[in-house]
Amino acid sequence: MEQDVLILGIESSCDETAASVVRNGREVLSNVISSQIDIHTLYGGVVPEIASRKHIERINYVIEQALNEAGVALSDVTAISVTYGPGLVGALLVGVGEAKAIAYASGKPLVGVHHIKGHIAANYIEHKELTPPFLCLVVSGGHTHLVRVQDYTCFEVLGRTQDDAAGEAFDKVARAIGLGYPGGPKIDKLAKEGNPEAISFPRAKVEGSEYDFSFSGVKSAVLNYLNACEMKGETVCAADVAASFQQAVVDVLVEHGIQAAKQLGEDRLAVAGGVASNSALRFAVENACKREGLELCYPSPVYCTDNAAMIAVQGYYEYMAGVRSGLDLNAVPNLAME
Numbered sequence: 001m002e003q004d005v006l007i008l009g010i011e012s013s014c015d016e017t018a019a020s021v022v023r024n025g026r027e028v029l030s031n032v033i034s035s036q037i038d039i040h041t042l043y044g045g046v047v048p049e050i051a052s053r054k055h056i057e058r059i060n061y062v063i064e065q066a067l068n069e070a071g072v073a074l075s076d077v078t079a080i081s082v083t084y085g086p087g088l089v090g091a092l093l094v095g096v097g098e099a100k101a102i103a104y105a106s107g108k109p110l111v112g113v114h115h116i117k118g119h120i121a122a123n124y125i126e127h128k129e130l131t132p133p134f135l136c137l138v139v140s141g142g143h144t145h146l147v148r149v150q151d152y153t154c155f156e157v158l159g160r161t162q163d164d165a166a167g168e169a170f171d172k173v174a175r176a177i178g179l180g181y182p183g184g185p186k187i188d189k190l191a192k193e194g195n196p197e198a199i200s201f202p203r204a205k206v207e208g209s210e211y212d213f214s215f216s217g218v219k220s221a222v223l224n225y226l227n228a229c230e231m232k233g234e235t236v237c238a239a240d241v242a243a244s245f246q247q248a249v250v251d252v253l254v255e256h257g258i259q260a261a262k263q264l265g266e267d268r269l270a271v272a273g274g275v276a277s278n279s280a281l282r283f284a285v286e287n288a289c290k291r292e293g294l295e296l297c298y299p300s301p302v303y304c305t306d307n308a309a310m311i312a313v314q315g316y317y318e319y320m321a322g323v324r325s326g327l328d329l330n331a332v333p334n335l336a337m338e
Contacts, residue, residue, distance in 0.1 A: 005078045006070075007319065008102075009312025010063065012055045012095030013087025013115050014141070015039075015046045019063040020308035021070035021077070025316035028125055029070035031302070031309040034058045041181050045171065052090035059098050066308070074106055081315020084112040084325075085335025086142070092331035100327050111315045112325040115306075116143055116337050117155065119272040121314035122303040127270075130297055135266040137257040139281070140273030141167035141184070144213045144253075145337060146260055149270075152317035157337050158260055159211025166249050167275045169215040173222050173245050177238045187242045188278050194239030196247035196280075199225060203252050211260055218248050246280050254284045261294055270297040277301040 004023050011018040015036040021029040036054050040046045067074060082099035085092060096112075103110035120136045132152060138145040144166045146159040164172070167184055174183025179190065201221045206212035222245050229236045261269050269289055275281060276298050289296040303310060 005316060005319070006072060006076055007312040007315045008063070008066070008074075008077045008080050009113075009308040009310075009315055010059075010080070010082040010095045010099050011118070011306055011308040011311045012059065012091050013083045013085075014091060014306055015051045016306040017055050017058040017062050018306065018308035019059075019066035020312045021066055021072060022309055022312035022316060025313055025320070026124055026128055028309045029072070030066045031307055032062050032066045032069065033307055034062050037182060044175060044181050046088070048088045048090055051088060052094055055091055055094035059094060063098070063102075074102070077106075077108060079109040079111055079315065079319045081111040081113050081311050081318070083115045083118065083311050084329055085332035086115055087331075087333060089331050089333040092333060096329055096331050100329060104327060109319065110325045110327070110329060111318050111323055112329050113311045113314045113318060114335060114337065116145060116147075118310040118314045120147065120149060120155075120270070121317065122272055122299040122307070122310035123270045123297045124313050125303055125309060126299060127297045130268075130270070133266075134268040134270055134297075135257070135261050135264065136270040136272055137253060138273045139166050139253060139271065139275035141165065141171065141275075143273065144215070146211050146256055147337070148264070148266075153321045153323065155337065159209065159213060159256060160337075161213040161215060162206055162209075163214055163216035164219055166213070166215055166253065167273070169219045169249065170275070172219050173242075176223055176226055177236070177241055179238075184275060184278060187246055188280065190239050191243040191246045191280060194237065194241070194243030196243040198237070198240035199244035201244055201248040203248055203255075211256055213252065213256065215249060218245065246278070250278070250281050250284050253281060254288050257285065258288050258292055258294070262292065267293075268295040268297065272299065272304065274305045277304040
């Protein structure tokens with residue numbers, strides 16, 4: 001009988017301090033997330049120095065809780081996986097330092113995990129039948145990627161944002177219409193009260209790169225619209241602005257994902273990242289996939305936002321592929337997707 005492989009995952013790339021224990025790459029035994037949203041809301045966005053400090057305060061407790069909820073001791077764990085990039089350098093250093101200390105003290109293997117690969121791996125948790133190859137649209141606060149998942153540890157980036165990520169644009173527009181932080185969920189909620197066709201915002205294409213994204217234009221268009229209304233003394237319907245902006249972003253995301261799937265002959269499309277929990281995106285991509293006969297996968301909201309279960313899952317596949325990181329592993333804030 002084969003022995004179970006237990007991976008302790010650690011995630012601290014932004015403002016969530018998280019730890020998780022996952023068995024055999026698919027079964028989540030615990031998934032503990034300590035969020036800092038309430039703190040950063042006071043400042044209208046994530047303050048890197050505060051995020052790092054809070055990670056230091058909470059990380060030991062979060063890991064201890066994850067082990068307790070999983071009903072395992074550190075000695076039972078097979079390997080330690082940790083996000084080492086991309087992300088905020090100070091925040092990443094806390095997780096990486098903790099993981100290296102645990103690996104050194106326990107004699108367990110250490111596996112560094114790319115944050116975006118972790119988001120993709122979140123789909124394996126609830127879609128047990130999902131195996132590569134497949135196409136994945138990764139949409140988060142800092143990243144918008146269209147990725148061909150060739151194998152569990154082999155990825156081909158087909159397209160990426162050339163400026164603002166979709167989630168970043170959501171945050172900036174939310175701030176402009178007075179919603180505050182975090183922008184994504186607040187725009188999603190307000191948009192339900194508005195008309196997505198009320199205002200015509202641009203759907204940008206990147207010349208010569210059909211799978212790349214650009215969201216700075218639509219963000220600027222919203223700001224210009226708001227400024228024009230203010231100068232003319234016109235009343236702004238925030239719900240219509242939110243709905244129209246959100247629809248413009250969703251249209252581009254869905255169009256790129258479906259277009260790539262059709263052109264490359266893929267029959268499955270996965271969606272991942274924090275913005276994958278957006279209700280308008282889910283509705284649109286579900287309808288598009290149904291229309292085109294594509295199988296669709298996406299995680300539950302708790303696995304869309306930053307969490308350690310996704311890092312433990314990807315860590316499992318990296319570990320099984322023989323990937324090992326040394327104690328010289330460092331945080332790489334601008335880590336590229338291979």
